[in-house]
Amino acid sequence: MEQKISEIIQRTTLRINAINSVKELNDLKVEVLGKSGELTLILRGLKDVNAQDRPIVGKIVNDARVELENAIEAKLGVLERKELNDKLMKEKIDITIDRKRPIGKLHPLNEIKRKAIDFFVCMGFIVTDSPEIETTYYNFDMLNIPPDHPAREPQDTFFVTDEIILRTQTSAGQIRTMEKIKPPIKMISPGRVFRSDEADATHTPCFHQMEGLVVDKGITMCDLKGTLSSFAKHFFAADTKIRFRPSHFPFTEPSVEVDVSCVHCGGKGCNVCKGTGWIEILGAGMVNRKVLSGCGIDPDIYTGFAFGVGLDRITAIIHGINDARVPFEGDIRFLKQF
Ligand code: PHE
Numbered sequence: 402m403e404q405k406i407s408e409i410i411q412r413t414t415l416r417i418n419a420i421n422s423v424k425e426l427n428d429l430k431v432e433v434l435g436k437s438g439e440l441t442l443i444l445r446g447l448k449d450v451n452a453q454d455r456p457i458v459g460k461i462v463n464d465a466r467v468e469l470e471n472a473i474e475a476k477l478g479v480l481e482r483k484e485l486n487d488k489l490m491k492e493k494i495d496i497t498i499d500r501k502r503p504i505g506k507l508h509p510l511n512e513i514k515r516k517a518i519d520f521f522v523c524m525g526f527i528v529t530d531s532p533e534i535e536t537t538y539y540n541f542d543m544l545n546i547p548p549d550h551p552a553r554e555p556q557d558t559f560f561v562t563d564e565i566i567l568r569t570q571t572s573a574g575q576i577r578t579m580e581k582i583k584p585p586i587k588m589i590s591p592g593r594v595f596r597s598d599e600a601d602a603t604h605t606p607c608f609h610q611m612e613g614l615v616v617d618k619g620i621t622m623c624d625l626k627g628t629l630s631s632f633a634k635h636f637f638a639a640d641t642k643i644r645f646r647p648s649h650f651p652f653t654e655p656s657v658e659v660d661v662s663c664v665h666c667g668g669k670g671c672n673v674c675k676g677t678g679w680i681e682i683l684g685a686g687m688v689n690r691k692v693l694s695g696c697g698i699d700p701d702i703y704t705g706f707a708f709g710v711g712l713d714r715i716t717a718i719i720h721g722i723n724d725a726r727v728p729f730e731g732d733i734r735f736l737k738q739f
Pocket of ligand 1: 708
């Protein structure tokens with residue numbers, strides 16, 4: 402009897418190991434342990450065993466039953482986990498599918514604008530905003546630009562009414578700032594400006610400037626030159642030089658045009674700098690006394706400098722863009738290059 406039982410255990414164990422599905426395993430369980438299963442029949446046959454041996458044989462059969470039940474349970478666990486895994490693999494959703502969508506990036510002009518803002522913010526400047534639709538009061542009168550100045554002619558300025566225009570320069574922001582904050586003032590104000598120019602390779606009716614204004618006690622032209630020189634070195638190359646050329650703006654006195662040594666040829670002369678070795682990037686000067694007093698700031702106590710950078714120009718120099726209209730066209734073939 403003992404031998405028969407151990408043979409059943411051995412045989413059944415081999416079959417359990419070989420089985421690969423929950424269904425087959427359940428069938429095997431019925432076949433061996435079910436109502437008319439081999440072991441069950443042996444248990445039933447116990448009544449024919451003599452009373453003395455019955456408890457011993459009974460224990461052997463029961464132990465065999467427990468052993469096989471455990472083996473089946475263990476295998477069931479393995480198979481169920483495997484079946485669940487297979488199901489999960491089959492029902493998997495590929496959440497990476499959208500990766501193929503093109504990823505956008507900043508327009509080169511905005512990239513340059515942000516880089517310029519970062520530079521001045523690190524130097525302690527605040528960033529201010531001022532309206533694109535402006536009054537002649539802020540855009541001209543308060544900047545010491547008299548009514549008969551050519552900038553106020555309709556061929557230079559977009560007029561909405563006699564007194565409302567599209568701002569022609571971010572300099573209007575200087576006045577709005579000085580009306581609100583008293584010195585010390587260190588601010589920049591980037592934004593769009595408009596002039597009624599016909600679009601060509603060097604002009605667009607809308608372009609971008611960044612105004613800068615510093616007003617405090619003892620500010621001199623050296624501060625202006627130092628600030629702009631650091632800016633040029635940060636933007637172009639560590640050995641970039643700047644030079645001041647005398648100029649005229651009604652709201653600064655003295656006024657200068659500022660050139661940087663050509664980033665492409667290092668000052669030797671090439672077609673980017675038209676053989677001069679220098680490229681003009683901004684207008685600047687010491688804030689006119691009339692402008693300071695117009696804003697309620699005493700010009701005998703305070704002095705200041707102001708500058709207006711052409712952001713489109715800087716972008717064009719850095720990226721070698723030779724037509725001012727192209728960055729406004731939104732042509733994907735152009736934008737993809739940056
Ligand atoms: N607003 C001047 C322009 O548009 C530039 C400028 C700004 C000059 C500040 C001096 C000071 O050309």
